[in-house]
Amino acid sequence: MTTYCGTCGAALTSDATFCGSCGAAAEPTVPDELAPAPAPAQGRPWRLIGLAALVVVAFAGAAFALLAHGGGHAAASTTTVVRQFVRTVPVVTTVSAPTTTEPALTTAATVSAPALALVYVRRVDALLGESHSVVVALRSFVPRASSGAVGTEEAIRLADSYLAKRQEQLAQANALAPPPSLQPAHRLLLAALSASVADDEALVEWTIDRRSGGGGGQAALDRATQLGIRASAAKALFLRNYARERLAATGRPSSSLPKVF
Numbered sequence: 165m166t167t168y169c170g171t172c173g174a175a176l177t178s179d180a181t182f183c184g185s186c187g188a189a190a191e192p193t194v195p196d197e198l199a200p201a202p203a204p205a206q207g208r209p210w211r212l213i214g215l216a217a218l219v220v221v222a223f224a225g226a227a228f229a230l231l232a233h234g235g236g237h238a239a240a241s242t243t244t245v246v247r248q249f250v251r252t253v254p255v256v257t258t259v260s261a262p263t264t265t266e267p268a269l270t271t272a273a274t275v276s277a278p279a280l281a282l283v284y285v286r287r288v289d290a291l292l293g294e295s296h297s298v299v300v301a302l303r304s305f306v307p308r309a310s311s312g313a314v315g316t317e318e319a320i321r322l323a324d325s326y327l328a329k330r331q332e333q334l335a336q337a338n339a340l341a342p343p344p345s346l347q348p349a350h351r352l353l354l355a356a357l358s359a360s361v362a363d364d365e366a367l368v369e370w371t372i373d374r375r376s377g378g379g380g381g382q383a384a385l386d387r388a389t390q391l392g393i394r395a396s397a398a399k400a401l402f403l404r405n406y407a408r409e410r411l412a413a414t415g416r417p418s419s420s421l422p423k424v425f
């Protein structure tokens with residue numbers, strides 16, 4: 165078999181060490197047409213698989229067309245074949261990111277009983293503090309108004325302002341929503357404040373009678389005094405029950421409550 169120079173392509177003799185044409189070291193080569201056929205490519209099976217996949221896709225498209233146009237028994241048999249093929253295809257599952265569910269908005273129903281009791285107690289304690297300031301003012305008002313240290317018109321104005329504060333406190337108490345553990349004391353609170361309103365109304369009548377100079381001034385003062393006694397008894401009853409229920413619900417001692425309100 166004739167060999168050729170690997171550099172210039174000139175024919176070489178069988179015993180040549182150097183090429184007689186270009187002088188390069190003899191590195192014989194064989195012409196392409198005489199070279200052995202290459203081994204089959206390793207990637208051929210994948211090409212076959214790709215071809216099969218194309219056939220399957222075409223087959224599936226045809227099956228879909230038959231199904232869409234009501235292919236009868238042919239469509240049913242085609243569907244069976246497709247289903248058999250699908251069962252042989254590996255299924256790739258995707259894992260989605262975990263989702264979180266937002267918690268429901270907190271409502272009054274989800275608030276704990278101790279928290280509700282604490283809110284109620286804070287409002288009632290503030291209400292009792294305001295009522296205590298009215299009691300302190302009234303204690304100095306009656307002697308001053310009786311002695312004439314306060315003018316008649318000023319006395320009426322002050323009496324009206326005390327009555328307005330009591331009425332406002334009663335309205336605030338009525339607007340409160342006590343928890344079950346404090347409902348008995350709340351009813352006593354409403355009764356005590358209602359008695360205080362009646363007492364202050366009698367006090368306003370007394371100051372008006374004093375201005376008119378009528379003979380009913382003393383009777384009005386006596387009536388206001390009697391109503392004041394009843395109001396004080398109702399307040400004392402409330403404080404005893406409220407202190408007990410308040411302590412059980414919130415742990416707050418009775419020492420932080422006013423003695424009168």
